[in-house]
Amino acid sequence: MKTKSLFSLLAAAILFGSCSKSESSSGEGTDGGSKYIVAVTPIASTGVADYLVTANSLDEGTVSILGNGIEQDGTYRYYLTTNNKFFSFLYGQGNPGAVTAYNLTEGKLKKLTNFQSETVAAFAAVKEDVLMTKMSRNLATPTHTWYRVNTNSLSIVGEGSLNALELANNGEIGYFSWLTQVGNKVYAPFFCIQGSSFTTAYPNKAWVAVFSYPEMKLEKVFTDERTSYVGQYFTNGLGTVENGDIYAFSAANATSKVGDVTKITSTNPSAILRIASGTTEFDKNYFFNVAEISGGYNIVNWTYVGGNNFIVSSKKKQSDGTYSAATTIAAVNVVDKTFKIVSGLPKVDEVKSFTQRNNYSKKDGKTGYIGVNLTSGESYVYKIDAATATATKGLKVEGGAITAIEHLD
Numbered sequence: 574m575k576t577k578s579l580f581s582l583l584a585a586a587i588l589f590g591s592c593s594k595s596e597s598s599s600g601e602g603t604d605g606g607s608k609y610i611v612a613v614t615p616i617a618s619t620g621v622a623d624y625l626v627t628a629n630s631l632d633e634g635t636v637s638i639l640g641n642g643i644e645q646d647g648t649y650r651y652y653l654t655t656n657n658k659f660f661s662f663l664y665g666q667g668n669p670g671a672v673t674a675y676n677l678t679e680g681k682l683k684k685l686t687n688f689q690s691e692t693v694a695a696f697a698a699v700k701e702d703v704l705m706t707k708m709s710r711n712l713a714t715p716t717h718t719w720y721r722v723n724t725n726s727l728s729i730v731g732e733g734s735l736n737a738l739e740l741a742n743n744g745e746i747g748y749f750s751w752l753t754q755v756g757n758k759v760y761a762p763f764f765c766i767q768g769s770s771f772t773t774a775y776p777n778k779a780w781v782a783v784f785s786y787p788e789m790k791l792e793k794v795f796t797d798e799r800t801s802y803v804g805q806y807f808t809n810g811l812g813t814v815e816n817g818d819i820y821a822f823s824a825a826n827a828t829s830k831v832g833d834v835t836k837i838t839s840t841n842p843s844a845i846l847r848i849a850s851g852t853t854e855f856d857k858n859y860f861f862n863v864a865e866i867s868g869g870y871n872i873v874n875w876t877y878v879g880g881n882n883f884i885v886s887s888k889k890k891q892s893d894g895t896y897s898a899a900t901t902i903a904a905v906n907v908v909d910k911t912f913k914i915v916s917g918l919p920k921v922d923e924v925k926s927f928t929q930r931n932n933y934s935k936k937d938g939k940t941g942y943i944g945v946n947l948t949s950g951e952s953y954v955y956k957i958d959a960a961t962a963t964a965t966k967g968l969k970v971e972g973g974a975i976t977a978i979e980h981l982d
Contacts, residue, residue: 606680608628608629609968610659610979613974614974622650624642624972624973630968631968632967634969637970638970643675645663650976653696653697654979657676662696672688672703691705693706694806695761697751697759697809699721704721710768715738715746720732735791745773747782753813755813756851757786758786760819761781761783763780765778765802770830772829776801776827776828776839777798778796779855780803781794781855799841800841813877818847821848823846825844842863843870843871845872846860861907864890867903870889873885878937879939884959885902887902902914902927902943904957904960915963917964924948927943927945933978942967943957944975951969952974953966954967
């Protein structure tokens with residue numbers, strides 16, 4: 574079925590008003606203060622939707638989705654907190670998506686709006702908006718579409734399109750890995766793809782597109798050939814530190830078609846680049862060779878905790894050029910160029926998964942929180958001290974696997 578424009582769908586479908594019982598979360602306690610929001614996927618085989626539960630602390634206690642929480646509509650949900658509102662995005666896998674927004678009222682999550690939208694593969698808070706992009710994987714129709722949702726009015730305030738072939742000008746589609754506000758502009762790292770297979774003839778190059786905002790006019794594309802593309806699919810590879818410098822990680826795992834086989838063809842190392850504050854170029858005087866310093870690990874995701882420290886998810890490169898299935902959590906300081914594996918986490922064979930996106934930090938320079946889902950079926954939030962590279966078990970979550978950790982006042 575042909576999808577209508579997001580603007581018309583939004584105008585027809587925004588819902589305001591009071592919540593039903595299933596649309597509010599009692600969480601842990603009933604005070605009117607701030608709350609942590611934990612998204613949990615119930616224990617089931619396939620086709621289950623996340624539940625949102627709230628907690629007063631991530632360091633201790635227990636929360637459960639059993640008879641509690643707000644069930645999300647549809648699987649494959651992703652989350653964003655901005656302007657003291659919590660946004661839940663449905664990835665429709667080619668079908669129409671949806672956006673639901675909540676705030677915290679008397680200590681409970683309250684639904685503010687729910688509307689059908691296009692399925693978007695990159696979104697970010699930009700000023701008082703949520704900027705969303707729907708992207709093409711088809712060389713015959715290489716048009717990316719963007720939308721701006723104002724977080725005060727909860728309405729579309731702008732939309733437009735761009736030619737994805739003009740980003741790299743190499744015959745491949747420039748596909749955004751994520752979007753980030755930098756000053757009054759939007760920086761959009763992208764990787765090049767030859768189509769829906771996500772293969773490329775350019776596995777050893779990094780690109781960042783710079784757009785004006787709110788017009789989303791392409792101003793510049795800058796590149797680097799010391800590593801591979803920045804970020805990953807649906808993964809923000811940029812992190813801004815206190816002095817305004819921006820750091821960019823590359824997982825160095827771009828793939829190409831070699832004969833009948835698709836394989837990783839990046840020969841440059843997984844590394845971190847720097848964009849000095851106020852510039853639109855990679856700093857040629859800075860290069861953090863993560864693969865070399867770590868003894869063969871790459872970075873596949875990260876959470877900034879302040880003080881130039883990141884908590885990173887990483888994988889070990891194997892002799893055949895692939896990366897391990899197991900994820901290793903490490904602490905990285907981008908100024909000191911250190912990579913320290915975090916101790917105190919469960920053993921590798923005890924871990925089913927870590928939360929890869931939407932981990933939480935209060936930006937105190939050292940502390941971050943990640944979800945750890947065990948093969949036993951239990952799930953916990955772990956507190957990570959990036960300064961000492963140690964982990965401490967915190968909040969227990971019953972009934973499912975943790976997929977996101979956020980916070981609202």
